Amino acid sequence: xxxxxxxxxxxxxxxxxxxxxxxxxxxxxxxxxxxxxxxxxxxxxxxxxxxxxxxxxxxxxxxxxxxxxxxxxxxxxxxxxxxxxxxxxxxxxxxxxxxxxxxxxxxxxxxxxxxxxxxxxxxxxxxxxxxxxxxxxxxxxxxxxxxxxxxxxxxxxxxxxxxxxxxxxxxxxxxxxxxxxxxxxxxxxxxxxxxxxxxxxxxxxxxxxxxxxxxxxxxxxxxxxxxxxxxxxxxxxxxxxxxx
Ligand SMILES: [Zn+2]
Numbered sequence: 001x002x003x004x005x006x007x008x009x010x011x012x013x014x015x016x017x018x019x020x021x022x023x024x025x026x027x028x029x030x031x032x033x034x035x036x037x038x039x040x041x042x043x044x045x046x047x048x049x050x051x052x053x054x055x056x057x058x059x060x061x062x063x064x065x066x067x068x069x070x071x072x073x074x075x076x077x078x079x080x081x082x083x084x085x086x087x088x089x090x091x092x093x094x095x096x097x098x099x100x101x102x103x104x105x106x107x108x109x110x111x112x113x114x115x116x117x118x119x120x121x122x123x124x125x126x127x128x129x130x131x132x133x134x135x136x137x138x139x140x141x142x143x144x145x146x147x148x149x150x151x152x153x154x155x156x157x158x159x160x161x162x163x164x165x166x167x168x169x170x171x172x173x174x175x176x177x178x179x180x181x182x183x184x185x186x187x188x189x190x191x192x193x194x195x196x197x198x199x200x201x202x203x204x205x206x207x208x209x210x211x212x213x214x215x216x217x218x219x220x221x222x223x224x225x226x227x228x229x230x231x232x233x234x235x236x237x238x239x240x241x242x243x244x
Contacts, residue, residue: 007100024162032097032106033090038077044109045094054084055092059114059121066241069216072141074223077205078123078235082114085212085240095212095240104145107211110239111154123235127207130156133222134170134193152209161207167196168222193225203231213241 027082029038031046039044044221051210058064083091098106118124132148140146149165156163157227171192195201210219213236223234 007080032103033093037102044103044106049090052090053094054076054086054089056081056084059118059124059237062122066213069213069241070220073216073220073229074222074234076236078237080118080124080236081213081238081241082110083240085242091240098150098239099143099147099211102144104147104150106148107147107239108154108157110158111151111156112158113154114237115155115158118155118237123205124159124237126205126206127159127161127235128158128204129161130207130209131168131222131226132163132165133208133218134165134168136170146209148209151211155209155237167200168226169194169196170244191221193222195225195229198229201226201229201232205233207237208234208236210236210238211240213238 030036031038031042031049032044033049034046036046036048038044056064058066059078062078064080066081067076069132070076072078083094083184085091085095094106094110097103130152132146132152135143135148146165149163152163152165171194208219208222208226214221219236219238223236226232226234
């Protein structure tokens with residue numbers, strides 16, 4: 001009898017794996033960057049593309065060139081971005097899928113991978129909590145999610161800390177940023193963030209998380225509000241930053 005059960009169960013496993021293979025024939029999972037089919041062990045991005053992504057390794061360099069964006073403006077403990085962002089590189093394709101094609105899992109996935117590296121490196125290893133840069137509620141409703149929050153969720157899983165998404169919030173709708181001068185852009189964002197529960201953040205080392213760092217004005221506005229809370233320290237991590 002036992003023998004029959006064993007044969008039956010291995011047959012069952014065989015059928016399950018056959019069904020898996022059959023499904024993947026009908027609905028092949030493909031790499032979000034190069035569109036080639038993924039192996040069973042691969043998730044969202046193929047091994048080849050993971051290897052050719054332009055990593056900055058800035059988390060290992062406390063004086064990395066990204067700091068120039070915030071010099072004389074705000075004081076940050078740690079600052080890093082996972083990838084270089086160029087108009088024509090594969091990171092742009094990745095961000096496009098992530099922001100506009102609704103592939104929200106991508107943010108969590110890259111966040112998890114980056115969190116594995118940040119959790120062992122000063123000052124990121126001493127972070128108490130993560131706050132994603134808030135998206136305007138209207139925009140979030142349209143997109144269905146805040147891309148910075150997805151990245152934050154992935155980071156938090158690997159770093160074993162919590163994400164606080166509802167404390168820092170956006171007050172008014174900011175107009176589109178692309179056609180504005182640097183000063184107009186800053187005027188536009190400097191007053192749009194506020195904190196609901198300041199006491200909750202007192203004395204905390206906060207990892208502020210954004211998707212792409214370009215002018216840095218949004219992050220600067222968020223950090224300024226947070227740094228007004230007693231004994232708060234800020235580090236920043238983004239998925240990508242314009243190459244400097
Ligand atoms: Zn690929």
